[in-house]
Amino acid sequence: MLRQLPLGALRAFEAAARTGSFRAAGEELAISASAISHAIRKLEDLIGAGLFEREGRAVRLNAAGETLLRHVASGFEELRHGLEVVSARQMNLLRLHCAPSLAAQWLLPRLPRLIADAPGLTVRLSAGTDYPKFHADEFDADIRYGRPRAEGLAALPLGEETVTPLCAPALAARLRTPADLYDLELIESDNKQVRWTDWFAANGLRAPSPRGSRFDRSFMAIAAAADGLGVALESTRLAERELDAGRLVAPLRECSVDIRYVGHFLVYPPRARSNRALRTFETWLFAQLGLTRG
Amino acid sequence: MLRQLPLGALRAFEAAARTGSFRAAGEELAISASAISHAIRKLEDLIGAGLFEREGRAVRLNAAGETLLRHVASGFEELRHGLEVVSARQMNLLRLHCAPSLAAQWLLPRLPRLIADAPGLTVRLSAGTDYPKFHADEFDADIRYGRPRAEGLAALPLGEETVTPLCAPALAARLRTPADLYDLELIESDNKQVRWTDWFAANGLRAPSPRGSRFDRSFMAIAAAADGLGVALESTRLAERELDAGRLVAPLRECSVDIRYVGHFLVYPPRARSNRALRTFETWLFAQLGLTRG
DNA sequence: ACCTATCGTTGAATCCAATTCATCGAAGGG
């Protein structure tokens, strides 16, 4: 069934259709324009219909050609990607997707350490809120915020994080008790599981009506808080750098009830168990978090 | 970028991986087993890793091979399918998807007439309740029950249908007024927009509590009614054959309010406008239904 | 244990399909 697939001709067609020129296609494939012409003629004879409109010395795809191009392009892309995946596995490449704030605040600062700890490992990191589609084999693993709903995926909780009010040192003097928050600007983070309402409730207080800035990324809320814009309610893990550098402090940590919860998960398809790069990374990640795997 | 895709080797790999045998792969591709061996060795050299485990005279895919096979299989399938689509267009083939009951009750009996009316046209008909995915180019058009939600599709209403109580002639004697239905078995059709409740309401009566048989396909409800199992509430278009043959009658047609509504739609992607087979079919379909297009 | 059949491997030889070459016509740009 695949026996009579004119693969070479299809490759020539793809290049010609994409570039819109036989000459350009030939250059791309390092063959002559004549070869492209022959190949496309062969295809057209096979299907019994034209694929290009010849207009003088120019060529333009017709409807059938457009249709064929869609299929052929995605088909070749799939082949190319398949080879890339198995090659990547061999070269110890980890294709990692990560929630944006954790990537920026926690993972990126540690990448040099990872490279040092795991010689030969190379990491390709993508940050985004979209959920990567593992079935398309675009990524080996994902660190995501929130428990994944999808079935058939391994999801390892990355330990508990502590959520507490954070602000610049200059503001901390005005913060002795949770009730002092009523007088300050509260920075709200969207898309988070723990919000100001929850924190006030845990401390037996009514949350004030919404005011202050809103951000839809934790790292922006943290940066805003460090700039003195107000008090952010964020995970100490995500604010680790600012806390260590003294740009942020957690003034109520000793005199309030902080919220602990599991925010992030390492997720990958079961078949990735055999991926050497991922195994290396998982071990390193859990060690960095002070966790034992399980 | 596609220049160095070893297409021939990938084809050999696909056959070998699928059949699990180099010899079988060779037979399928009409080349020798030796050629398969050479091709796969070339692939393995290229990616720098093995794809098969050699165990004596047997070969078995390893993890990398499994991964590559998934991609390569779907890639070739896409190429093959692309050629099929453009070839089909040329041979005046209409790949039609259709709601099951309309296909069985209305379209199938008319197919001989279509073939006669449109010489050279060939039809491939699939019946199913699933919505065909046009982006995968599996079908040229769909006749579906209910207005389609999807955007970016042309959806032509196929005229109004009349829904009225239908039963076998033997039962019709006991049906003079809508109220007589209280004494008879009512056949309920699931997945329909018009149900007994609606019909009774339109006739100023309270619907009796559910009793009688239930079917999830109209053609089954119609067959059951023709067999004397009770009274079905169905479209006269779907019951056309049984009504013409006298196996079913519509006893209340003259003394009740029947429900008229648009149940079926012809749906296709905009690009299909240039499809000759579809144009032929659309013209024929509207003529059969006594409709003017628009 | 022995024989036989089957399967995959390997390197050299072979061959045929893909490609090039040479030439042509057509169209656009200056």
Place this chain on the structure above:
DNA sequence: CCCTTCGATGAATTGGATTCAACGATAGGT
């Protein structure tokens, strides 16, 4: 009007895919 660029075409060529032939390994039968 000349010059350049592009694609088409058919015959010639070439190099990469394929076969060939010999070999090792394994399984099954007797």
